[in-house]
Amino acid sequence: MSSLATSVPVELLSRIDLLAQSAPVPPVMDAAEKQALKDKIKRLLQEKNAQLVAHYYVDDDLQALAEETGGKVADSLEMANFGAQSEADMLVVCGVRFMGETAKMLSPEKTILMPDLNATCSLDESCPPKEFAEFCAQYPDHKVVVYANTSVEVKALADWVVTSGNALEIVTHLKEQGEKIIWAPDRHLGHWIQKETGVDMIRWQGHCIVHDEFQMYELQSLKEKHPDAKVIVHPESPAEVVDLADVVGSTRVMIDAVQTLPDQKFIVATDYGIFYKMQQLAPEKELIVAPTGGKSGHCISCAHCPWMAMNGLHNLAACLENETGEILIEEPIRQKALQSVERMLEFSRAKGLVQSKASGD
Incomplete structure (x- = not known):
């Protein structure tokens, strides 16, 4: 082969690397300011017949808002499926730009917004x-x-x-x-x-700046400190890290492992934004972030995507209020790309890899 x-x-x-290092981080807020923004976002979602779709790697507050308002927290496949099935006039995608583009491909009649169109992906x-x-x-x-x-x-x-x-x-x-x-x-x-x-x-030969930074020797050392911990790894990680895993798979597979396996402790090699959903479904489990370059040297992401981190309550409220950050795709490109995406979704639905109708987790 x-x-x-x-x-x-x-x-x-x-x-x-420079793009990642220069990605802006949403401002820190006190509890009152945060609650006021959440209330505003909920009101705007209702007024505009909009639904919020959030990836597992974005801020906890955004994931919680999506769940509370009838939206979806999911991996990129389920985000795309949910958006295509939704009856909303507007979808707000909290994630990175390719996720917004996929939503627009599948729902050209809908307005697709993102809190920050500069939220890209390595x-x-x-x-x-x-x-x-x-x-x-x-x-x-x-x-x-x-x-x-x-x-x-x-x-x-x-x-x-x-x-x-x-x-x-x-x-x-x-x-x-x-x-x-x-x-x-x-x-x-x-x-x-x-x-x-x-x-x-x-x-x-591309790579994800988050997963590329997980370290084999440091992970082996952490395993020795926690011999009772199961290691779960996303396959975007280096082969030598994957080889140390007890479970290898997508974000959904990793979440299911924490929820269903009898073990009480897990070392997790993916973006730590996933801990929100893992702890929600398995609050009794102990989760440990797998070591990155930050443990023994320089790292760009340190286990959290800088572009996912650009999604926040401030810019989410602003994009809803002003209807900014709209995803637009030229129709000939959309039609070409749609063929390969629909082929994926049809195959996945036939195999039961995604739900046939939109619903919550």
Whole structure:
């Protein structure tokens, strides 16, 4: 099988690091100010027939608001499915830009807003459409499979879009059909999928700045300090970190593991924003953040996405009140990208990987 890959230019990786370091953080508020903003947001959601969709990695307050107002807290696949099924006129997506674009692809008739359109993703940034198109053109006999963490322009180049929750099943299906694939953009997730499925794969060499920083030696040391802890790891992490895991999988898989396994202690290698949902569903469990570069050196994210952190109550209220931060996509691009996203959703619904109708967790 092939594992040829293209390198992401060093200057592009440096730009991504600078973007991450310069991402603004929402202001700190006292309890009264926070409550006033929550009340305002709830009122605006009702007035505008809007629903709030939040990713597991955003601030706890935003996840709680989504749940309290009939919205959705989920991974990117369930966010997309919920938005497509919703009867709201407006969706407000608390996450990163590719999630807002996916919502718009599936619901072009709806107004899709985001608290900050500059909330990007290192995987998205590491896969520029022009360069990726040139790369794909070299392998015309390969199916192009891209991770959901990509721009709408990259999705328009793909045959399939996948998430960490359905990638194994979809790639296994393609392998059974005798297909060879181009995988983009996450090199670690691609490696894990190739190892698990044995598919003939050519990998693009992007990475998530959060998961790329989890450290093997530090994790091994932490395991020795907590021998009774189960290690759960997102497959965007380096292979040597994945190899130390008791459970490997998507955010949904990780949450289910904490909730259902009998163990009382877990070392968690993903964005620590997920702890809100984990503690909500399993309040008696002890959760420990897996070590990043911050334990023994420099790190960019230190286990929390700087772009997810750009979502806050202030800019959420402002985008609702003023209807700013709207996601707009040119229709020809939307139609091309929609084909690969709908193919993913149809496959996932048939396999029971997503719910057929919108509902809460």
